[in-house]
Amino acid sequence: MALYGERGFDNTTVAEIATRAGLTERTFFRHFADKREVLFWGASALQELLVSSVEGAAPSVAPLEAIGDALTAASALLQERSEYSRQRQRIIAASAELRERELIKLASLAAALAEALRDRGVPNSQARLTAEAGVAVFKVAFQRWVEEGDQQGLAQLIREWLKELRSMTAGG
Amino acid sequence: MALYGERGFDNTTVAEIATRAGLTERTFFRHFADKREVLFWGASALQELLVSSVEGAAPSVAPLEAIGDALTAASALLQERSEYSRQRQRIIAASAELRERELIKLASLAAALAEALRDRGVPNSQARLTAEAGVAVFKVAFQRWVEEGDQQGLAQLIREWLKELRSMTAGG
Secondary structure, eight states: OHHHHHHOSTTOOHHHHHHHHTOOHHHHHHHOSSGGGGGGTTHHHHHHHHHHHHHTSOTTSOHHHHHHHHHHHHHHHHHTTHHHHHHHHHHHHTOHHHHHHHHHHHHHHHHHHHHHHHHTTOOHHHHHHHHHHHHHHHHHHHHHHHHHGGGSOHHHHHHHHHHHHHHHHHHO | OHHHHHHOSTTOOHHHHHHHHTOOHHHHHHHOSSGGGGGGTTHHHHHHHHHHHHHHSOTTSOHHHHHHHHHHHHHHHHHTTHHHHHHHHHHHHTOHHHHHHHHHHHHHHHHHHHHHHHHTTOOHHHHHHHHHHHHHHHHHHHHHHHHHGGGSOHHHHHHHHHHHHHHHHHHO
């Protein structure tokens, strides 16, 4: 990923990435479908963590609360790698192609969270709306965290923006 | 679009679409960047309508309410063409490529609505969260409307799911 930071995503070839990582191009493509995927290899681990956290929530926990708890718990994963997360976000922000890939990953995350809620007995449309609202909170909190540096932890920002969602909807 | 319904999106060529519409391929490409765009030509009109509705809302109207009113107002546009809207949605649902294009259009819509809220003095992150929540409500209401047939109008479903968002966030 350092190469993307140095030269820009568009100007970096798979051959260069593989060389830097000490791999052949063939080995590279065994691990990644294309050069964009290098930046998203953590997405499925994050998604699994979030889904199992929602699945493991106590039955009494309300749907949005279960999503909020899962996001807060998973944020530790990103917090530990805050420098990487921020650099990655700058690279994604600079490329339309990567922003599109990120949208797709977040939509897949929302779909997986909605499914985990359905498994808890939440009706389909409620599950989808809750999951989408949760992902929207995550996006805003994550953006703030990337921009603000380490003034506040990501978990704290997620809590704060969940509260903002509550007051925003209560106010209308 | 009838061709996509008959033969599937993947099996329809630009040449066939142009012939059916009585156009040359060259004329087709003057109007559309690619064959996917045929299904999204109404998206920018819808976006403009939503944005100008948010811009025109009275200053006392809360952000989420302004978004809700805009979505309700714009839904008339879709309601008038309900058969087209439903057929279009079936075609999009059947193609990963089109689902991705739709995600991008909805993200662009959310960004435009957030900007309209910022112009009303709503701080950046609040504007983004409100716009994303509004688009999430729209997606769920639209999906219900497509699935349910004309049991309820789209505007009514949007109102209903805005209410659901409020009770969902209040409950947690």
